[in-house]
Structure formats: structure tokens, C-alpha cells
Amino acid sequence: MSTVRPVRRVDRLTAEQSTAVLALAAAAAETDGTFPLSEDTVLAVRASADAAGEDAARVHLMSHAGDGLAGYAHLDRSDAGAPTGELVVHPRHRREGHGTALLAAAAAAVAPGATLSVWAHGDSAAARAFAEGAGFARARVLWQMRRSLTEPLPDLPLPAGVTVRHFRPGFDDAGWLALNARAFADHPEQGRWTEADLRLRMAEPWFDPEGFLLAVDVGDALQGFHWTKVHPAHGDVPRMGEIYVLGVDPGAHKRGLGAALSVAGLQFLALGGVQHAMLYVDESNSAAVALYRRLGFTVFAADVGYQKIV
Ligand SMILES: CC(C)(COP(=O)(O)OP(=O)(O)OC[C@H]1O[C@@H](n2cnc3c(N)ncnc32)[C@H](O)[C@@H]1OP(=O)(O)O)[C@@H](O)C(=O)NCCC(=O)NCCS
Known part of the structure; x- marks a missing residue:
């Protein structure tokens, strides 16, 4: 060549x-x-x-x-x-x-x-x-990790004083973007999402506010979220639920909220008849990888980022 x-x-x-x-x-x-x-x-x-x-x-x-x-x-x-x-x-x-x-x-x-x-x-x-x-x-x-949703999910309660409601388009947009930026302050891509990034996804046919869970305290202040996405079946690949984005406010860490929110979203998917779940996670994010392994996810595939100073 x-x-x-x-x-x-x-x-x-x-x-x-x-x-x-x-x-x-x-x-x-x-x-x-x-x-x-x-x-x-x-x-x-x-x-x-x-x-x-x-x-x-x-x-x-x-x-x-x-x-x-x-x-x-x-x-x-x-x-x-x-x-x-x-x-x-x-x-x-x-x-x-x-x-x-x-x-x-x-x-x-x-x-x-x-x-x-x-x-x-x-x-x-x-x-x-x-x-x-x-x-x-x-x-x-x-990594792309996967888990069957026909296997039972652990019962993980929400921390005291925290409840889950779903995202309300138009009402929660700015609050969610601020929470996402806090939760992903160290994450190169996710933490920088803008209103335009959110709007693009809300306009997608798969977007379902019922599957976009928000954890709130008694004053309705946002503590964390689990946004799920359902991919339609195509070819041999069955309908697949995704932990699309999961984030917890740094001020609410270490209380089991991430694990409880994960399970709440997976339960939502399972109740909707989705039999398989997947997610993407950075191999080096040991806290998240440990959580997903504990929830029964295993590595299915990998994407690789190659870098060079140009
Ligand atoms: C990876 C990819 C982009 C390479 O594109 P390409 O146009 O075939 O690459 P080039 O013709 O410019 O190849 C340049 C050199 O890369 C290496 N290379 C490319 N494909 C290779 C292969 N299949 N096996 C081994 N070496 C390979 C060779 O050294 C090649 O030089 P040569 O053909 O003189 O031996 C292409 O295979 C592709 O689209 N793959 C799927 C998408 C993808 O993986 N993208 C991420 C890239 S980081």
C-alpha cells in the first residue's frame, strides 16, 4: 500500500x-x-x-x-x-x-x-x-457486560429517606444535567453532556421517561439516577435492556444508592418483559466493575481506545 x-x-x-x-x-x-x-x-x-x-x-x-x-x-x-x-x-x-x-x-x-x-x-x-x-x-x-434478567435480582433497599420517581421531561432537564456533571466530574465524555445532548436522546424512539429513574431525598433534591434504554431485537440478537447511564451525586456516595438504583432499573426492565441486560463500563473503574459483578454481570465484549499525542 x-x-x-x-x-x-x-x-x-x-x-x-x-x-x-x-x-x-x-x-x-x-x-x-x-x-x-x-x-x-x-x-x-x-x-x-x-x-x-x-x-x-x-x-x-x-x-x-x-x-x-x-x-x-x-x-x-x-x-x-x-x-x-x-x-x-x-x-x-x-x-x-x-x-x-x-x-x-x-x-x-x-x-x-x-x-x-x-x-x-x-x-x-x-x-x-x-x-x-x-x-x-x-x-x-x-467493557460491555451482560446479565440475564430471567435470573433473580438481589433485593437491595434504597437508603433511608430516599425514594425513586421517574424523570419528567421539561421539568428535570437542568437539574439532571447538573447532577450528571457532578456524578461524572472525572469522566472524559459523560460529564460534559449539554442540554443539546440530552434533547437528542429524548427525541429518540427508544426514549422512555418511565425507564429514566431519579433518586430524590425528602425535599425532591436529586441524589442519583439510573437511565435505562431498551434496544429492539435485530437478527439473532434479542431485545436488550441497557444500564444506559447510572450516576450518584458524590455527596450521596457510600450509602448503597448506586447498587439499589441499579436493581430498581433492572427490575423495571424485567417487569417490561426484557430478558437480557447489558452495560458499558471502563475496565479501570474498579468500583463500578465490582458493583456490576456483584449484580451478576460478566464481560461480554471490549472496545479499545488507542491514544497518541499528535
Ligand atoms: C482498522 C481499519 C480502519 C484499517 O483500515 P485500512 O484502510 O484497511 O488501513 P490501511 O490500508 O491504511 O492499513 C495501514 C496499515 O495498517 C496495518 N493493518 C491494517 N489492517 C490490518 C489487518 N487486518 N491485519 C494486520 N495489519 C493491518 C498494516 O500495517 C497496513 O499496512 P499494509 O497494508 O501496507 O500492510 C479497518 O480494518 C476497519 O475499518 N476496521 C473496522 C473498524 C475499526 O476497527 N476501526 C478502528 C480503527 S483504530
């Missing part, structure tokens, strides 16, 4: 480009057995085609072959010092230099000296050889 592939960089995709990117990702998923883009990127690709979806922090990079789109990369530069990206090359056009060209274009699109993270879903040997060959180092591992 020696051809240098030209890369087109745009701040917004057209509707046609957005469709082509999602089709490319689907073709890669078919071959690799893993969908190559995160939910956040898919939402950005879809929203980008709307005028309202313009987001200066995001960059879309495309590489073409004679038969159309050959590769795509997405960059999120909302943290200028630690931008993150994903890239995927169509199975028909691998080992032709598209990945290398997209990665170089991604590195050129971020601030000099930034630590660029590129995420590979599924921990494949190809991604590892490709990323390490480009001087990136394996830096973070995100």
Missing part, C-alpha cells in the same frame, strides 16, 4: 453523505460482527444532515474510491486537549491506504499537542495492528 488517498473534510454532512456513512458502517458491521461507530457518533451523523445539527466541535472525514464512499472518520473536539474519534473503512477497500489517510487527516484536524483517542469497537487484531502501526498506544478499554 503506497497510494496516498485524498480525504474530504466537512463540518456538516449532506443527507446523502449521512446515508452513505451509515450504509458503510452497516457493511463493516456485517463483515466484522461489530458495529464500528458509537451511539454518539451515529446521532451526530444523523443530526449533521439537519441545519439544527450543526456542531463546530465535530468534524467528518471521508475517503472515496471509484464505487463511492470507502472510508469515514468522525472527530469530536469538544475537549480540545483530548479529542476523540472513530474510523471505519469499507470491507471492499481495506489495505488500500484509506485508514491511514483518514487517521492522518484526523490528526491534522486537532490542536497540536492534543492527545487524540481513536476508538475501536470489538478489540480486533486488524484495529490493533493498524493503530499500533500508526504509533497509537492501547490506553483505555471499555
Whole structure:
């Protein structure tokens, strides 16, 4: 492979480009057995085609072959010092230099000296050889853990004075965003969610406020939350409930609230007839991993973040 592939960089995709990117990702998923883009990127690709979806922090990079789109990369530069990206090359056009060209274009699109993270879903040997060959180092591992919901759940009571109610759209938005920022102050992506990030998800067909549980004290002050999500069945994969985001205010830690909220959300899913649950957790987040193991979750798959100072 020696051809240098030209890369087109745009701040917004057209509707046609957005469709082509999602089709490319689907073709890669078919071959690799893993969908190559995160939910956040898919939402950005879809929203980008709307005028309202313009987001200066995001960059879309495309590489073409004679038969159309050959590769795509997405960059999120909302943290200028630690931008993150994903890239995927169509199975028909691998080992032709598209990945290398997209990665170089991604590195050129971020601030000099930034630590660029590129995420590979599924921990494949190809991604590892490709990323390490480009001087990136394996830096973070995100686990997908799973558990059957037909097995009994432990009975874990809420701390005294705490009750659970569901999220009320329009009423709880600002309070929840503030709680999320406190709960994830040390988390590179989750803690920075804005009103726009919340709105995008509330507009999704899966959004169900009844499955978005809030733990409140006697004065209705928010203490923690468990936002669940149900993924519809597709192919051989059954309907799957997800611990989408679980967070506890640092002031309410060490009282068993995270465990009790986890169980409350899983019970909600099980009562709705969902038989399988999953979640994503950083392998290094030992407190969360210990909690999920205690609740019967085991590691099902891993995503890997490769990093380089560019
Ligand atoms: C990983 C991926 C992006 C590589 O794209 P690509 O266009 O095939 O990569 P390139 O042609 O630029 O390859 C550059 C070098 O990476 C290495 N490489 C790429 N794929 C490889 C594989 N399957 N096995 C071993 N080495 C590989 C080789 O050293 C290659 O150079 P060579 O072809 O001269 O030997 C592509 O396989 C893909 O889309 N995979 C699914 C999505 C994914 O994993 N993305 C995360 C990437 S960190």
C-alpha cells in the first residue's frame, strides 16, 4: 500500500453523505460482527444532515474510491486537549491506504499537542495492528457486560429517606444535567453532556421517561439516577435492556444508592418483559466493575481506545 488517498473534510454532512456513512458502517458491521461507530457518533451523523445539527466541535472525514464512499472518520473536539474519534473503512477497500489517510487527516484536524483517542469497537487484531502501526498506544478499554434478567435480582433497599420517581421531561432537564456533571466530574465524555445532548436522546424512539429513574431525598433534591434504554431485537440478537447511564451525586456516595438504583432499573426492565441486560463500563473503574459483578454481570465484549499525542 503506497497510494496516498485524498480525504474530504466537512463540518456538516449532506443527507446523502449521512446515508452513505451509515450504509458503510452497516457493511463493516456485517463483515466484522461489530458495529464500528458509537451511539454518539451515529446521532451526530444523523443530526449533521439537519441545519439544527450543526456542531463546530465535530468534524467528518471521508475517503472515496471509484464505487463511492470507502472510508469515514468522525472527530469530536469538544475537549480540545483530548479529542476523540472513530474510523471505519469499507470491507471492499481495506489495505488500500484509506485508514491511514483518514487517521492522518484526523490528526491534522486537532490542536497540536492534543492527545487524540481513536476508538475501536470489538478489540480486533486488524484495529490493533493498524493503530499500533500508526504509533497509537492501547490506553483505555471499555467493557460491555451482560446479565440475564430471567435470573433473580438481589433485593437491595434504597437508603433511608430516599425514594425513586421517574424523570419528567421539561421539568428535570437542568437539574439532571447538573447532577450528571457532578456524578461524572472525572469522566472524559459523560460529564460534559449539554442540554443539546440530552434533547437528542429524548427525541429518540427508544426514549422512555418511565425507564429514566431519579433518586430524590425528602425535599425532591436529586441524589442519583439510573437511565435505562431498551434496544429492539435485530437478527439473532434479542431485545436488550441497557444500564444506559447510572450516576450518584458524590455527596450521596457510600450509602448503597448506586447498587439499589441499579436493581430498581433492572427490575423495571424485567417487569417490561426484557430478558437480557447489558452495560458499558471502563475496565479501570474498579468500583463500578465490582458493583456490576456483584449484580451478576460478566464481560461480554471490549472496545479499545488507542491514544497518541499528535
Ligand atoms: C482498522 C481499519 C480502519 C484499517 O483500515 P485500512 O484502510 O484497511 O488501513 P490501511 O490500508 O491504511 O492499513 C495501514 C496499515 O495498517 C496495518 N493493518 C491494517 N489492517 C490490518 C489487518 N487486518 N491485519 C494486520 N495489519 C493491518 C498494516 O500495517 C497496513 O499496512 P499494509 O497494508 O501496507 O500492510 C479497518 O480494518 C476497519 O475499518 N476496521 C473496522 C473498524 C475499526 O476497527 N476501526 C478502528 C480503527 S483504530
